[in-house]
Amino acid sequence: xxxxxxxxxRMGMMLAAPAGNDILFDDALCExxxxxxxxxxxxxxxxxxxxxxxxxxxxxxxKLAVHWFESKQNEVAxxxxxxxxxxxxxxxxxxxxxxxxxEFSSWYLEMIKPAYGQGIDRTTxxxxxxFLDNLLHLLxxxxxxxxxxxxxxxxxxxxxxxxxxxxxxxxxxxFPAEENVMEHVKEITRGIRNMRAEMNVPNNRxxxxxxxxxxxxxxxxxxTLENSIxxxxxAEKI
Numbered sequence: 001x002x003x004x005x006x007x008x009x010r011m012g013m014m015l016a017a018p019a020g021n022d023i024l025f026d027d028a029l030c031e032x033x034x035x036x037x038x039x040x041x042x043x044x045x046x047x048x049x050x051x052x053x054x055x056x057x058x059x060x061x062x063k064l065a066v067h068w069f070e071s072k073q074n075e076v077a078x079x080x081x082x083x084x085x086x087x088x089x090x091x092x093x094x095x096x097x098x099x100x101x102x103e104f105s106s107w108y109l110e111m112i113k114p115a116y117g118q119g120i121d122r123t124t125x126x127x128x129x130x131f132l133d134n135l136l137h138l139l140x141x142x143x144x145x146x147x148x149x150x151x152x153x154x155x156x157x158x159x160x161x162x163x164x165x166x167x168x169x170x171x172x173x174x175f176p177a178e179e180n181v182m183e184h185v186k187e188i189t190r191g192i193r194n195m196r197a198e199m200n201v202p203n204n205r206x207x208x209x210x211x212x213x214x215x216x217x218x219x220x221x222x223x224t225l226e227n228s229i230x231x232x233x234x235a236e237k238i
Contacts, residue, residue: 007143008033011093014142018090036097037146040139043105044150046113047128053119061228062124064221065111067175068182069131072103077169080138089142096138104135107186111228129154134167181221184213185229188222192233206236 001009004027011033017023058066076099083092112128114120133154140147140161151161158164192209201207213219222229226238 004030004034005037005145007037007145011036011097011143014090014093019086019088033143036101037143039101039105040143040146040150043100043109044132044154046109047132048153050114050125051119052122052125054122056119056121058121058123060224061226062112062121064178064181064224065108065228066124066127068178069103069108070127071175071179073099073131073134074169074174077134077138077167093142096135096142100135100139104131107182107232110232111225134169136161137164137167177217178221181218181225184218185222185225189229189232192235196234203234206234209233209235209238211238 004012009030012027012030013023013025015029015032016025076095079095080092083089083095108131109128112120112124133151136147136151136154140151144162148161151158151164155164188209188211196203196207211219211222213222222238230236230238
């Protein structure tokens, strides 16, 4: 605990203990837990560092990103509830871990974060705070200390995260079109990153990206997200 933190050790123990198997303890899993704590804290600091500008309206790209993550969050919350009912706690933790690390931090925050020195619109910011609140609830059974600390800053009027209501997720919060667009964007981005790595193209060298597709919905979605995903693809133009 002195080395990796209490939450880091808790996560390491959970990752080492899939249902029905012996615990094969490994310090590397606690290190993974500690790194995840850092990821959570850095995401929180990033969001709290943004300035809301009421003169800015939410862009179409931000709206698409919000709908996509709302749908993704709802999907994972239903999966976690099912895993809890089956006492598959290690798998539930991994589902929330991937939602926070991959979808929330690596994709959603990168797509909606404002340019340096600029503000963010209130609608997108409020949605992002709501998403972070929901993620803290989903993570709290596994990582109670860091989630309680962040929650006390995020919602100071509440007595405690552990005493708060479990968030309600609804089936109608489902945006399949946005999910479809985002899955294509992620696939394209990974392909570009892999190709650049294979050809040893430095990250500071921007390239033009040509996307050819027959699906109008996908084309429109990529066009909508163009400015948001260019940095992720290390592109100067799409």
